[in-house]
Amino acid sequence: MGKKISFKNFEGQEYEINLRKPRKELEADGLCYPPKDNAKSKILVNPHLKKEKIKEIILHEMLHAFFWELPEYKINYLAKTASQIIKKLT
Ligand SMILES: [Zn+2]
Numbered sequence: 001m002g003k004k005i006s007f008k009n010f011e012g013q014e015y016e017i018n019l020r021k022p023r024k025e026l027e028a029d030g031l032c033y034p035p036k037d038n039a040k041s042k043i044l045v046n047p048h049l050k051k052e053k054i055k056e057i058i059l060h061e062m063l064h065a066f067f068w069e070l071p072e073y074k075i076n077y078l079a080k081t082a083s084q085i086i087k088k089l090t
Helices: 051-066 072-089
Strands: 004-008 014-018 030-032 041-045
Touching (some): 030 051, 041 051
Antiparallel strands (some): 004 014, 030 041
């Protein structure tokens, strides 16, 4: 917990992933902030979840960072499907 890891999306936008719970009123397991000009953007993932779920949410929020224009239902479907397959095969 408390680990901070950065990556860059296709456009070179830097993102920092933080295992920290998004604000309570958002009622979300994760959050991906929009790309910013000349600044680091953030992804938050709730650390108080099962490990499998945390992995899925990290993937989900990273997909937002790479494909900002993709609708939520597609991101959700891809992250869930990939997580289930990875879980079955590993
Ligand atoms: Zn989402």
